[in-house]
Amino acid sequence: MREFKRKARVLLIDDNADHLRGVKELISLETNYDIVGTTTSANMGINLVKKYQPDLVLMDINMPEKDGLQAIQEIEKLELGTRIIALSGYDDADLIFRAMKIGAKGYVLKTMASAQLIYAIDEVLSGKVYLPSALSSRFFEYFQRTFKEETSSQNEENLLNYLTSREEEVLDLLTQGNNYKAIAGKLFISETTVKTHVNNIFQKLQVNDRTQAVLYALNNGFANKVRAKISA
Numbered sequence: 001m002r003e004f005k006r007k008a009r010v011l012l013i014d015d016n017a018d019h020l021r022g023v024k025e026l027i028s029l030e031t032n033y034d035i036v037g038t039t040t041s042a043n044m045g046i047n048l049v050k051k052y053q054p055d056l057v058l059m060d061i062n063m064p065e066k067d068g069l070q071a072i073q074e075i076e077k078l079e080l081g082t083r084i085i086a087l088s089g090y091d092d093a094d095l096i097f098r099a100m101k102i103g104a105k106g107y108v109l110k111t112m113a114s115a116q117l118i119y120a121i122d123e124v125l126s127g128k129v130y131l132p133s134a135l136s137s138r139f140f141e142y143f144q145r146t147f148k149e150e151t152s153s154q155n156e157e158n159l160l161n162y163l164t165s166r167e168e169e170v171l172d173l174l175t176q177g178n179n180y181k182a183i184a185g186k187l188f189i190s191e192t193t194v195k196t197h198v199n200n201i202f203q204k205l206q207v208n209d210r211t212q213a214v215l216y217a218l219n220n221g222f223a224n225k226v227r228a229k230i231s232a
Contacts, residue, residue: 007031045057083105
């Protein structure tokens with residue numbers, strides 16, 4: 001007995017009625033797809049996703065009442081396994097990054113050839129991620145730069161969090177210009193103990209001397225952190 005492959009259910013969401021109509025006509029020519037719904041409203045589109053549970057959604061990013069990024073996030077929260085391709089008139093790297101980060105499996109410009117859209121749909125439905133070559137290099141450059149910035153920021157914050165309460169007290173006094181003897185007197189500990197704390201601070205902050213430790217503290221909001229603890 002012959003087995004018939006089920007057509008992939010596709011939902012179209014685009015506030016531009018003319019573009020929506022054109023995409024619908026294009027996809028209707030393909031025998032592998034079944035268009036289960038079209039809408040110019042993001043909110044209506046989310047309701048249609050709940051109703052039809054499509055395999056794929058073509059989501060316009062620039063929507064008036066609710067932008068496509070918000071809609072993508074809401075669809076992802078439904079956990080229906082629906083794959084999403086973002087449609088946009090902009091080739092902005094930040095927009096591509098944000099769309100892919102929240103769940104889009106593809107990004108297609110509205111100005112691209114119709115054959116490329118069909119290819120993108122095929123790729124995403126087969127479990128792949130699609131970015132046209134014209135956008136992929138820009139996306140990955142932006143991704144690498146953003147990843148490095150986020151990682152650097154996280155590392156800086158984490159290094160300060162490694163300090164003990166006593167080490168924070170010592171570092172705070174260092175940033176105020178106190179020498180080891182003055183710190184020992186204010187904390188009622190020996191200079192040897194102060195030096196031990198300072199060496200631990202150097203290791204945890206990955207610096208080599210007092211000046212670098214103070215600069216690191218000042219550049220990473222350490223003073224604000226200390227004030228917040230005092231006022232708590």
